[in-house]
Every structure is written in structure tokens, then in C-alpha cells.
Amino acid sequence: MQHCFTYGSLMCEDIMSAVTGARSRFVAASLDGYRRQPVRGQAYPGMVPATEACVPGVLYLDLPASAWLRLDRFEGEEYERRQVVVRLQDGRTETAWTYVFRPGYAARLVDGEWEFERFLRTGKARFTAQYVDSDALEGDGPA
Template sequence: MTNIFTYGSLMYAQVWQSIVSQTYRSTPARLAGFARYSIKNRSYPAIIPSQNAQTQGLVYYHVSDADIALLDKFEGQCYLRLSHPVELNDQTYIQADCYILRPEFEHLLSLNAWSVKKFEQDGLQTFLTHYNGFNKLKS
């Protein structure tokens, strides 16, 4: 069982639950050393290493290997899953796997920081509509 740190569309229950097969406890968390940017012409973000940056997100606890396989498939070839310490709101740290944009795909990033508020207002529904095939991952 592995903790998973999410920072984009997977922070939203509608997206998360459409991919995984179980319900997991979650809590807000921060990942130091990574910056979150929008992907060009997409509503979702990616993170890349950035020394003085910090990314807010959500950590899901004790995710099963089967569900991690589904998440790996959902994230696809552009992302690499790596373990990093994340800080919880009580200022303790835990290890969590994070999906980080592979360096060879950094050309896909825009120069704009990804906006949670904009995604909630404009992008979430579009994302859910456009990526309606989540349940196919479970097949």
C-alpha cells in the first residue's frame, strides 16, 4: 500500500473515484521543490522540479497496488511516479508517490501556473466530459 500525492484533476473526488476501485482517506498536503504548471491547451497540470517552489495538493493514504496500476495507466507515458516526502497540515511528513512530468515532455508545459480556482470554475466539468472513458481503465 502506497500513499499518493495529487495536485491536479485527481484532487477531485469525481475524477479520483472514476479511476480507483476503493475509497481512500485523504488530507491536504504540500510538496516542496516542485512547481505546478498548466499543460498547453489542456485543463490539467503537471509538476516539474523547481528548487524554491511548493505545490499544494491532496494525499490519499494506503492506495492498493491494483489502484496504483490504474492510476499509472491514467497518467500515461508523460508522467513518472516517484516517491517524495510531503508535508501535512500538522507539519509532519510522510512519503508519498507523485506523478512528475518526464523531462522529455517539458515542452508541453505552458508558462502559466495552474489555477485551482480556474479549474473548478471552467475546467473540471470539461475535464470530466472529455475524459469520460475512465471506467475503461478498469477493464
């Protein structure tokens, strides 16, 4: 059982549980030393190392082993799983896995900050139809 820090579409509990096939407890968290940016033509973001930056997100606690293969497949080749230390709202820290955008795909990132609230308003329905309600869970999907 290990924790997973999410910062994009997987912050939505319904999407996360559809992808992982499991429901997990979750708490708000943030990750220092990274930034999240929009991916060109997509509703989801990519996260890359960035000094002096911080990414807000959701920490899913104690994911079952069966969730990780599903997450790896869903994230696809654009992302690599990396272990990080996240900060909880009460100041405590936890070690977790997260998915970082691979440097080889950096040209797909758009300048600026990806906004979760905008995703909820304008991108979630399209994202869900494209990657969650389709066969994408069996193949490669995005973060």
C-alpha cells in the same frame, strides 16, 4: 498500501475514485521543491522540480495495490511515478508516490501557475467528459 500525492485533477475525490476504483481517506498536503504548470491545450497540470517552489495538493492515504496500475495507465507516458516526501498541515511528513511530468514533454508546459480553483470553475466538466466518463480510463489519460 501506499500514499499518493495529487496536485491537479486528481485532487477531486470523485475523479480520483473513478480513476482508482477505490475510495480512500485524504488530507491536505504540500510538496516542496516542485511547481505545477498548465499543460498547453489541456485542463490539467504538469509538475516539475523547481528549487524554492511548493505545490499544494491532496494526499490520499493507503491506496490499495489495485489502484496503482489504474493510476499508471491513466497518467500515461507524459508522467513518471516518483516517490517524494510531502508535508501535512500539522507539520508532519509522509512518504508518498506522485506523478511528475517527464522532461521530454517539457515543451508542452505553459509558463505560469496552474490554478485548482480555475479548474473547478472552467475545466472540470470538460476534463471529466474527456478522460473520466469516456474510455480514457482503459487507456492513457492525463494527470
